[in-house]
Amino acid sequence: MPQFSFDAFRRQPQQDGLRGTWERIDLPPVPRSSHSLDIISGCAYIFGGEINPREPVDNDMVVIRLPFSSASADYFKIPAKPDHTIPTPTPIQDKGKKDGLDEGKGRADKLGDVPPPRVGHATAVIGSRIFVYGGRGGPDMKPLDEGGRVWIFDTRTRLWTYLDPAPAVKGGSIVPHPAPRSYHCATATDRPRDFAPPPPTQPQTWQEWALGDTSKTGIPQDPIVGNVAENAIDEETSGYGTFFVHAGCLANGDRTSDLWAFDVHSRMWTELPAAPGPARGGTSICISKSRIFRFGGYDGQNELGGQLDFLNLEVEMFDDRVTRGEVAVRARGSWQSIVEAMPEASSQEIPSESIQAWPAPRSVSSLEAITFGGGTEYLVLTMGEASPSADGHNGAGKSHNDVWVFQVPPVGMSAASFTAAMFSAVGRKTGEGKWTKVTMGPYDDEVLEMPRGRGWLASAPMFDLEETGIVIWGGLDDNNRRRGEGWILRLA
Numbered sequence: 005m006p007q008f009s010f011d012a013f014r015r016q017p018q019q020d021g022l023r024g025t026w027e028r029i030d031l032p033p034v035p036r037s038s039h040s041l042d043i044i045s046g047c048a049y050i051f052g053g054e055i056n057p058r059e060p061v062d063n064d065m066v067v068i069r070l071p072f073s074s075a076s077a078d079y080f081k082i083p084a085k086p087d088h089t090i091p092t093p094t095p096i097q098d099k100g101k102k103d104g105l106d107e108g109k110g111r112a113d114k115l116g117d118v119p120p121p122r123v124g125h126a127t128a129v130i131g132s133r134i135f136v137y138g139g140r141g142g143p144d145m146k147p148l149d150e151g152g153r154v155w156i157f158d159t160r161t162r163l164w165t166y167l168d169p170a171p172a173v174k175g176g177s178i179v180p181h182p183a184p185r186s187y188h189c190a191t192a193t194d195r196p197r198d199f200a201p202p203p204p205t206q207p208q209t210w211q212e213w214a215l216g217d218t219s220k221t222g223i224p225q226d227p228i229v230g231n232v233a234e235n236a237i238d239e240e241t242s243g244y245g246t247f248f249v250h251a252g253c254l255a256n257g258d259r260t261s262d263l264w265a266f267d268v269h270s271r272m273w274t275e276l277p278a279a280p281g282p283a284r285g286g287t288s289i290c291i292s293k294s295r296i297f298r299f300g301g302y303d304g305q306n307e308l309g310g311q312l313d314f315l316n317l318e319v320e321m322f323d324d325r326v327t328r329g330e331v332a333v334r335a336r337g338s339w340q341s342i343v344e345a346m347p348e349a350s351s352q353e354i355p356s357e358s359i360q361a362w363p364a365p366r367s368v369s370s371l372e373a374i375t376f377g378g379g380t381e382y383l384v385l386t387m388g389e390a391s392p393s394a395d396g397h398n399g400a401g402k403s404h405n406d407v408w409v410f411q412v413p414p415v416g417m418s419a420a421s422f423t424a425a426m427f428s429a430v431g432r433k434t435g436e437g438k439w440t441k442v443t444m445g446p447y448d449d450e451v452l453e454m455p456r457g458r459g460w461l462a463s464a465p466m467f468d469l470e471e472t473g474i475v476i477w478g479g480l481d482d483n484n485r486r487r488g489e490g491w492i493l494r495l496a
Contacts, residue, residue, distance in 0.1 A: 022440050023496045024407055026454055027447035029077050029475075033488025034066055037480040038187070040127040041462035042134045044159045046070055046469055048490070049134055050462065050477060051157070052122045055486050057398045058145050060121035065157060068477075068490065072469050086117035087163035090241060118164045119155040122148060124253075126190035129464075130245035130268065132159050137249050137266075140186040147255045152181025152273055154247060154266055158240070167243075170271040181273040182264040187285040187368075188252025191296065193333060195319050196269065197244040200329030243268040246333040250279065251287050251301065259283035259304060263296075263315070267332050276335045280313055286367035286389070292381045292412045294318070299385060302367035307390060309365025310344040312383075312410065314354070342437070354413055354437045362439050363408040366390055370463035372474050373412070374495070383410040384474055386493065389459030393484075400484035405457030407442040407493065447494065455491045456481045470494065 039053025039061075048068040054060055065082040069075075125139025136155040141148050152169040169181045205217075222228035247266040253259055261283045263276045279298055287301030287308070298313045316336040322329050340351035347356040369388025375381050385408040393399030413436040446452055461479030470492075477490040 022409060022442045024442045024444050025447040025494050025496065026444060027492040027494070028451070028453060028455075029068070029071065029490040029492060031068065031077050031079055031490065034068075034079070034478070034490075035486040035488030036061060036478045037460035037486050038123040039462050039478060040125060040136070041464045041475065041477050042127055042129050043070070043464040043466055043468070043475060044129055044132055044134070046072060047159070048464065048475055048477065049157070049159065051127065051134070051136065052125055052139060053462075053478065054123045058123075060123050060141055063119055063121045065162075070466065070469060070475065070492075082162050084118040085163055087158065087161055087165050088117075090165050115150055115153060115166075117166070119166075120148070124186035124188075126188050126249060126252075128190045128192035128247055130192050130194055130247065131240045133157065133240055134159065135190070135192060135247045135266075135268075137190060137247070138182075138185050138188055138252065147184035147186045147253070149184040149255070152179065167266075167268070167271050169266070169273050172272070179273075180275065182249050182262065183260070184255050185249075185252035185260070188249055189287055189289045190247065190249050191289050191291050192245055192247045193291055193317070194245045195333050196246070196267070196330030197239075198330050199244075199269065200322050200327040203327065243271075245269075248276075248289070248291075248296065250289050250296075250298065251284050253285040259285050265333060270332075274332070274334075277315065277338050279315070279339050280311075280341055282308070284308060284367075288369055288371035288385075290371050290373045290383065291317075292373035292383060293415045295412075297371070297373075297383055297410075297412075299363075299371055299383075300366045300369055300388060302389075302392065307365040307367050307392070310362060312342040313339050314342075314351070315339045316353075357438050360438050361441060363406070363441075364390060364404060366404055366459075367392075368459040368461070369404070370461060370474070370476055372463055372465045374465050374472050374474065376472060376495075379414065381412040382495070383412060384408075384493070384495070385410070386463065386474070386476060387455075387458055387461060387479070389480075400480050400482055401459065403457035403459050403480075403482050405455070407444055408439055409442055409495070410439050411436050413437055442495065447492070455489075456487070458487055461487075466492070 035055055036053035040051050042049045048070055050066040063084040067080055069078040071077045120141050122139030122141040125136055127134055127136050134157040139148055154167045156165045169179050171179045245268050250263045251261055261279045261281055265274045265276055282303040284301030284303050289296055289298045294317050295314045301308045317333055318336040320331040320334050322331045342350045342354055342356045344362045347358045350356040363385055366388030370386040372384050373381055388404050390402045390404050393401040458479030458481045461476050463474055463476040466473035472495045474493045479487045481487055
């Protein structure tokens with residue numbers, strides 16, 4: 005049973021007056037928009053994007069060493085190079101319907117071994133690796149048709165690999181995968197991870213039963229050294245976790261609301277229940293407490309808001325009474341919604357308060373999940389585009405400059421659930437299932453600079469360094485300028 009701690013009490017943000025700070029990262033500008041940002045082991049990794057409209061930057065990986073304690077920030081670039089030491093699966097040619105592109109153009113068997121420059125792609129982190137899918141590029145700036153390929157940047161080796169999807173049936177020709185797209189979003193989980201072990205090899209003789217395979221282990225008087233190391237498996241190279249891709253703009257100009265899950269271990273794409281309409285690009289998703297949450301987006305006419313959608317996830321298990329392990333992540337039920345205008349019609353799992361403020365509709369914003377002491381989790385919504393530009397991607401619309409948090413109700417018997425129960429018992433509001441606007445100020449009282457509003461930014465939580473910290477970088481401001489600075493958002 006979880007132990008209740010009064011520290012959890014003290015570390016809960018006060019719902020009636022949530023505060024946060026902005027700290028500018030002291031580095032030369034790295035301007036871009038429609039890029040990605042991921043944080044692993046105290047370093048932020050920036051990939052792709054554009055400085056001039058419809059002109060992707062190179063495919064170098066920009067690495068930002070984030071400031072920590074007395075160490076200042078630093079940055080450098082890593083040219084894109086393949087990892088030839090890891091065998092990659094043979095690319096699979098689709099034999100089904102074409103996606104509206106020229107025959108053979110951009111198919112998986114003609115791709116290179118590092119990702120080409122791109123904008124409007126989506127990334128997520130599993131372990132020490134960054135997973136990349138989709139985006140626009142090439143001379144015609146269309147969504148890149150890569151046959152469902154997922155690019156992987158390993159931060160340990162600083163090299164690129166890739167995974168091409170496996171067919172739905174072993175030896176078959178049908179390879180399910182998401183349609184090429186851009187301005188979509190992604191998130192990831194580290195499950196499945198605990199796979200069932202392979203069945204043990206049955207001994208063929210009494211000697212093998214008593215001593216094992218002596219050709220590999222030797223005998224007690226003369227053991228073979230290095231057997232364990234030789235058979236050791238790198239967990240990340242073997243693959244674990246699930247990479248999710250949602251929504252976006254397709255090659256024919258349509259938008260979509262589909263959701264796909266890529267199982268890293270099996271290399272299989274699976275389509276999960278589509279999210280509630282309308283179809284959209286520029287939306288944001290994240291995972292909190294085994295749920296995928298979604299907010300905002302652009303449907304071709306308007307910025308979307310006033311509704312927070314979520315889908316429950318669960319891990320499918322294998323158990324034959326001999327071995328037991330995780331198989332795959334799947335959806336549990338269908339999507340549910342928390343609706344501003346109709347609280348009575350909202351989800352019963354996370355009911356909506358009838359009187360509360362909501363963030364304004366927006367797209368291409370930041371949505372991240374962070375955890376406070378005691379296991380209380382918040383969704384943090386930052387900035388985003390409030391209205392589109394009349395010039396499309398060649399111009400800039402109006403942007404928000406605000407920060408909102410949504411307290412995710414605890415699941416089951418957790419320290420957060422005990423804290424929430426205690427708050428209720430003493431008459432304090434817990435804030436669960438409620439949006440709250442954050443009052444922002446400078447991190448340093450002597451530095452009054454604050455970030456400008458922007459959309460098309462990239463963000464990531466700072467789990468390794470600060471549990472309540474989020475980094476944002478770049479974006480497009482109201483003056484149609486690509487911002488080049490990074491900021492650390494902290495909730496107090």
